[in-house]
Amino acid sequence: GQQLNQSPQSMFIQEGEDVSMNCTSSSIFNTWLWYKQDPGEGPVLLIALYKAGELTSNGRLTAQFGITRKDSFLNISASIPSDVGIYFCAGPPARGSRLTFGEGTQLTVNP
Amino acid sequence: GAGVSQSPSNKVTEKGKDVELRCDPISGHTALYWYRQSLGQGLEFLIYFQGNSAPDKSGLPSDRFSAERTGGSVSTLTIQRTQQEDSAVYLCASSLGLAYSYEQYFGPGTRLTVT
Numbered sequence: 712g713q714q715l716n717q718s719p720q721s722m723f724i725q726e727g728e729d730v731s732m733n734c735t736s737s738s739i740f741n742t743w744l745w746y747k748q749d750p751g752e753g754p755v756l757l758i759a760l761y762k763a764g765e766l767t768s769n770g771r772l773t774a775q776f777g778i779t780r781k782d783s784f785l786n787i788s789a790s791i792p793s794d795v796g797i798y799f800c801a802g803p804p805a806r807g808s809r810l811t812f813g814e815g816t817q818l819t820v821n822p
Numbered sequence: 823g824a825g826v827s828q829s830p831s832n833k834v835t836e837k838g839k840d841v842e843l844r845c846d847p848i849s850g851h852t853a854l855y856w857y858r859q860s861l862g863q864g865l866e867f868l869i870y871f872q873g874n875s876a877p878d879k880s881g882l883p884s885d886r887f888s889a890e891r892t893g894g895s896v897s898t899l900t901i902q903r904t905q906q907e908d909s910a911v912y913l914c915a916s917s918l919g920l921a922y923s924y925e926q927y928f929g930p931g932t933r934l935t936v937t
Contacts, residue, residue: 801924803920810926812865
């Protein structure tokens, strides 16, 4: 089935640093979603992107829908310890199909 | 409003026993999804319900797994004759339906441990 490749798989950063992660697909996506999963919880929707080139912010988080429609990026500015968790990208590989999820980026923030 | 709820939050069972996991979706959401997540891994799709349509069961790993959705609302995932490899977190999500939105909202999950 359709695969979404997320990178990096894991990140270890210091509090206050900026973070960037991305998600790529071999085919065109019309929607990109970014989720965060805290330890022991279900994933929570952070940002939804619906248009190529779109740049959307949610507090310190900014996500972009790549212009090729085959990738998306998530940036976190001035990281804090509560940013720790797994970040998943997701999108429908075809119009009207259910979401495919990436394998996740595990973020660790050292105080 | 209320989010997706799942019960129980934790379940420990002996190998060979049957278990039932419950999901209450967000009111008005016509689509419901079940996923499985092993420790430190990604989300493995299991089954998808959309309204009155036949469910997409393509992700169920074996015939020991089944799911129902009664009245278009509550769903139950049943695992028969549990095996140790069934140990994982089982997540449920709901959405307005693919005709309206791809955005899925997740419950907190049920952590299943098979001893």
